[in-house]
Amino acid sequence: MNNIIKNHTGRSRTATLEDVAREAGLSPMTVSRALNNPKVVRPATIARVMEAVNVTGYIPNMLAGGLATSRTKLIAVVVPQINNNMFVDTVQAISDALAARGYHMLLCIVGYEPESETEIVATLLSRRPDGIVLTGIHHSSDLKRIILNANIPVVEIWDLTPTPIDMLIGFSHEKVGNAIGEYFLGKGFTRFGFICASDRRAVVRKNGAISVLRSQPGTEIREMMVSLPANMEVGRTALKEMISGGERFDAIICSSDTLAQGVIMEAEAQGLRVPDDFSVIGFADLNFAAHNRPSITTVSVDKWDLGIKAASMLADRIEGIPVEEPILDTGYRLVIRESA
Amino acid sequence: MNNIIKNHTGRSRTATLEDVAREAGLSPMTVSRALNNPKVVRPATIARVMEAVNVTGYIPNMLAGGLATSRTKLIAVVVPQINNNMFVDTVQAISDALAARGYHMLLCIVGYEPESETEIVATLLSRRPDGIVLTGIHHSSDLKRIILNANIPVVEIWDLTPTPIDMLIGFSHEKVGNAIGEYFLGKGFTRFGFICASDRRAVVRKNGAISVLRSQPGTEIREMMVSLPANMEVGRTALKEMISGGERFDAIICSSDTLAQGVIMEAEAQGLRVPDDFSVIGFADLNFAAHNRPSITTVSVDKWDLGIKAASMLADRIEGIPVEEPILDTGYRLVIRESA
DNA sequence: TTGTAGGCGTTATCAC
DNA sequence: GTGATAACGCCTACAA
Numbered sequence: 001m002n003n004i005i006k007n008h009t010g011r012s013r014t015a016t017l018e019d020v021a022r023e024a025g026l027s028p029m030t031v032s033r034a035l036n037n038p039k040v041v042r043p044a045t046i047a048r049v050m051e052a053v054n055v056t057g058y059i060p061n062m063l064a065g066g067l068a069t070s071r072t073k074l075i076a077v078v079v080p081q082i083n084n085n086m087f088v089d090t091v092q093a094i095s096d097a098l099a100a101r102g103y104h105m106l107l108c109i110v111g112y113e114p115e116s117e118t119e120i121v122a123t124l125l126s127r128r129p130d131g132i133v134l135t136g137i138h139h140s141s142d143l144k145r146i147i148l149n150a151n152i153p154v155v156e157i158w159d160l161t162p163t164p165i166d167m168l169i170g171f172s173h174e175k176v177g178n179a180i181g182e183y184f185l186g187k188g189f190t191r192f193g194f195i196c197a198s199d200r201r202a203v204v205r206k207n208g209a210i211s212v213l214r215s216q217p218g219t220e221i222r223e224m225m226v227s228l229p230a231n232m233e234v235g236r237t238a239l240k241e242m243i244s245g246g247e248r249f250d251a252i253i254c255s256s257d258t259l260a261q262g263v264i265m266e267a268e269a270q271g272l273r274v275p276d277d278f279s280v281i282g283f284a285d286l287n288f289a290a291h292n293r294p295s296i297t298t299v300s301v302d303k304w305d306l307g308i309k310a311a312s313m314l315a316d317r318i319e320g321i322p323v324e325e326p327i328l329d330t331g332y333r334l335v336i337r338e339s340a
Numbered sequence: 341m342n343n344i345i346k347n348h349t350g351r352s353r354t355a356t357l358e359d360v361a362r363e364a365g366l367s368p369m370t371v372s373r374a375l376n377n378p379k380v381v382r383p384a385t386i387a388r389v390m391e392a393v394n395v396t397g398y399i400p401n402m403l404a405g406g407l408a409t410s411r412t413k414l415i416a417v418v419v420p421q422i423n424n425n426m427f428v429d430t431v432q433a434i435s436d437a438l439a440a441r442g443y444h445m446l447l448c449i450v451g452y453e454p455e456s457e458t459e460i461v462a463t464l465l466s467r468r469p470d471g472i473v474l475t476g477i478h479h480s481s482d483l484k485r486i487i488l489n490a491n492i493p494v495v496e497i498w499d500l501t502p503t504p505i506d507m508l509i510g511f512s513h514e515k516v517g518n519a520i521g522e523y524f525l526g527k528g529f530t531r532f533g534f535i536c537a538s539d540r541r542a543v544v545r546k547n548g549a550i551s552v553l554r555s556q557p558g559t560e561i562r563e564m565m566v567s568l569p570a571n572m573e574v575g576r577t578a579l580k581e582m583i584s585g586g587e588r589f590d591a592i593i594c595s596s597d598t599l600a601q602g603v604i605m606e607a608e609a610q611g612l613r614v615p616d617d618f619s620v621i622g623f624a625d626l627n628f629a630a631h632n633r634p635s636i637t638t639v640s641v642d643k644w645d646l647g648i649k650a651a652s653m654l655a656d657r658i659e660g661i662p663v664e665e666p667i668l669d670t671g672y673r674l675v676i677r678e679s680a
Numbered sequence: 681t682t683g684t685a686g687g688c689g690t691t692a693t694c695a696c
Numbered sequence: 697g698t699g700a701t702a703a704c705g706c707c708t709a710c711a712a
Binding site: 369372373401404405406409 | 688689690691692
């Protein structure tokens, strides 16, 4: 199992179906069948093929296969970032679920403000993926056109709309914001500080909360936009600035748990206590939120499940299995802990 | 720019070079050149081609292109996990650097104990990537064989050995451990607790520290292995168990900053103070380490730079640019902060 | 159950 | 500067 095959120039090249066929004394087509559709091949023949595969060290060429069948077992996944803890679980879940069904993941990390999502997706499509996962629901009409033209299933994730390109799984950021607003209104709070990352969906959540809070007369709101990535340091800095003028708040509403953790750190550094001096709420229920001190009140979204389901929907669709619910609202859960 | 091309069955299909050629009144070969090697084509011809590309909505087929050229502009990346904060920066850096040079990333997340790394890599190789990134230096001889047979550049990352498969960029986990041991010996500490994730490289770091600490008579060491993923909760639980018998330590040595953060949380929950009651050290200098309260003493490794360089080495090699140093030690830095 | 012919969409190579 | 031809490695469709 180490024969190096040479081409006419004497340079080694990788084995092809034809090499395997020659070794096994069969036609390439029979070898192909033995590998991809063994049911229709006599067991003894399969054995000969396997033997020859080992001898030649054959590794199929999916470029050729994909070209011939127009099926690549490749899924393109487009996300803004993975190192901010927000999408990484979803991506890992997608990867796991795809692997389990025999697909590979072409991952494209494009940032929150891709110069041209359309161009990026076009180059991705040049690999002829069997399906594609897009983060969010705001895409240019050019993007939609090329993707429809490619004629492959699409899943948009992490948001909700009645008019997705194709399939969709996510939740309503506005409703998440509403829920946060209602929770604090119920507590009778009136003075709010928002620390919001400059990410479109974070802004929608913020506005969702504000619209509820504003329904109550006398509500005071201070908003602060912070740059991405929204890490702990950013949270600390933001709180510092927010309270530097002596202004005080009943609650600080952060667009992520990471910011919330930073806010809590900074509060304690300044001798303030959460939730005694003010409440803090985050978003996403990242893995540390439940175990922080104080534990972080947040809105949980099922990041893992969302990824698994996105992958399943795509794989089902590709394989001709009907997708019962092409638009899935995964909802959210307000998780009340110590910080608010 | 919306013409839908039909094939003989009447089903729409994506435009090919030939469709573009027909539209432009040129041969497919000229269109191909206009797109890939415009220097050798007359400007007026290029303009006609571009026009036709727009009209037909042509998106190149890299399967066909790759098959013809045996260059795919695809890099396969194999990592154990991305949702534990350890590798995610490196992966994002690789992705960024590859994108900048026109490559796509096929990301495969295999877990810490892949059933068969060899098989996984074999399926990856069936995509005929131009290069491959492997995490770690321990690979089966089968794996090495198929990868050498594929005859593509390889970069192993996150570890060091004088005998890599091909190229290598990383650091010595043993030396990291040694440095931790020496730091604490220098402080005159004698009672150590290790909280170590069940990850091969973490164990090497632990043993590196222990071998130094043992050189000092009277050293007491308690070791605890914890399961992956090594998140904050695991750190808290581990410390709880570790001190439940009343045992006390001068320092707790954690295999990651996330564990260290959990240990610090739990310590404070129990009314113990870090570093007053005991010191805590982590590993990796994750983004929160510097901003935690207390800030976390750790060993910093340049996760981002490592990814950038890994990608550059691969791309250089693929493109025929000589790689000056195929084995790169990125080193490490003991970063002394408040926790130890 | 196995084999043959032709094509998938592109590019290398050689002509013009 | 442009075009014709023949691969690249595999699979569909049909024949045996």
